Amino acid sequence: QQQVKQSPQSLIVQKGGISIINCAYENTAFDYFPWYQQFPGKGPALLIAIRPDVSEKKEGRFTISFNKSAKQFSLHIMDSQPGDSATYFCAASMKNTGFQKLVFGTGTRLLVSP
Amino acid sequence: KAGVTQTPRYLIKTRGQQVTLSCSPISGHRSVSWYQQTPGQGLQFLFEYFSETQRNKGNFPGRFSGRQFSNSRSEMNVSTLELGDSALYLCASSHITRDEQFFGPGTRLTVL
Numbered sequence: 001q002q003q004v005k006q007s008p009q010s011l012i013v014q015k016g017g018i019s020i021i022n023c024a025y026e027n028t029a030f031d032y033f034p035w036y037q038q039f040p041g042k043g044p045a046l047l048i049a050i051r052p053d054v055s056e057k058k059e060g061r062f063t064i065s066f067n068k069s070a071k072q073f074s075l076h077i078m079d080s081q082p083g084d085s086a087t088y089f090c091a092a093s094m095k096n097t098g099f100q101k102l103v104f105g106t107g108t109r110l111l112v113s114p
Numbered sequence: 115k116a117g118v119t120q121t122p123r124y125l126i127k128t129r130g131q132q133v134t135l136s137c138s139p140i141s142g143h144r145s146v147s148w149y150q151q152t153p154g155q156g157l158q159f160l161f162e163y164f165s166e167t168q169r170n171k172g173n174f175p176g177r178f179s180g181r182q183f184s185n186s187r188s189e190m191n192v193s194t195l196e197l198g199d200s201a202l203y204l205c206a207s208s209h210i211t212r213d214e215q216f217f218g219p220g221t222r223l224t225v226l
Contacts, residue, residue, distance in 0.1 A: 032213050043204050043217035099170045100208050100215055104157035106165045
């Protein structure tokens with residue numbers, strides 16, 4: 001129940017294309033869903049996050065789509081660029097408990113070809 | 115505003131030794147969480163500290179411990195190191211009134 005399932009494991013997209021990464025969860029107590037971007041040798045960087053009271057959130061080229069009934073959420077990267085090549089992690093937490101524990105997906109390695 | 119800092123960045127230890135890692139959160143952040151990242155297990159929550167108190171603990175053996183100081187800086191300790199403890203140890207800080215957790219660059223621990 002604490003798991004967050006992420007797919008695909010790896011993804012190759014051409015420059016200018018749309019990258020889509022999907023995550024699913026079981027625990028309906030999760031109420032905060034961030035996405036992190038990690039480059040080799042670096043810590044994860046917060047990209048964008050959503051709460052379940054909205055179905056979509058957009059920040060620049062990055063959009064989260066959230067489907068509460070299906071318990072799924074996804075990251076869309078529009079106009080993908082080679083600089084977006086990194087590993088992306090979805091996560092979930094129960095912010096209403098006051099605790100900061102993030103449960104992470106297994107990661108998606110994105111390669112944007114020039 | 116300076117980000118989360120972690121020291122040291124790299125460590126090499128041998129089995130049976132112990133190690134202490136340090137984390138300085140973003141100024142004003144009082145919550146500090148620790149995570150272990152390995153290729154096999156991914157990112158796993160170790161523990162979280164707030165106001166010098168451990169609020170939450172992940173599923174790790176008692177060899178993993180931590181503490182937080184009054185200035186919110188945190189340390190984690192691993193005793194009796196095992197080969198499987200080789201990992202990137204990440205610290206994240208957050209503000210009490212905000213959702214976001216910000217990660218440091220991590221400490222790469224190698225156990226030989």
